Amino acid sequence: MSGQTKLLKVVLIGDGGVGKSSLMNRFVSNKFDTQPYHTIGVEFLNKDVTVDGQNYTLQIWDTAGQERFRSLRTPFYRGADICLLTFAVNDRKSFDNLSSWKKEFLYYADIHEGAVFPFVILGNKVDMPGRAVEEDLVRAWCDCNGNVPYFETSAKDSTNVELAFVSAVSRLRELEDQLDHRPLQVKTVKLNQSSSSDSSCC
């Protein structure tokens, strides 16, 4: 086991009300609040995890999903190591907006659209009736966007919440050698621009 703890910045984004704060609170404090409230700007909490023998402190940034808070959340994307793109499985619009969220993140994090980056998709509220987004549809989007891992979660009953966060770290570890969003490598990224795939392939 490596004695050094690595700090990772994890950003949660997605439409207002899909459950970003609830997922963070479930993961960090094992709590769930049924009261609806909207995040204003950003909040963050830390949680320590060990993945494949490496210790990490996850600094989880929960951002405000409502459009009116856009200018408050976007400055916090820069320097992110992992991005959790979140929608609610009973809210079709929140799934349709995933591509816009991905674009917004890449733009404000200053990462080229064709760059390799550890995104993970969370389809939250699987405990609720009235599912509006089929799993196949999400998997197709994930395939088109660089085989992004997908987890169906419930912050309410804890389904897959810990698994999703830990797997996001595994995804980062898997991509570490390929990560090409660092400023020094912008030229390499540009050469690949014409063949790069983004959300438009879907």
Ligand SMILES: Nc1nc2c(ncn2[C@@H]2O[C@H](COP(=O)(O)OP(=O)(O)OP(=O)(O)O)[C@@H](O)[C@H]2O)c(=O)[nH]1
């Ligand atoms: N049934 C159920 N309700 C959930 C779940 N996750 C969140 N909720 C509820 O959905 C509402 C919104 O949850 P939040 O966590 O505040 O959503 P958010 O994405 O952080 O919203 P913004 O701060 O506006 O971006 C709250 O009433 C939560 O209790 C879930 O997995 N299942």
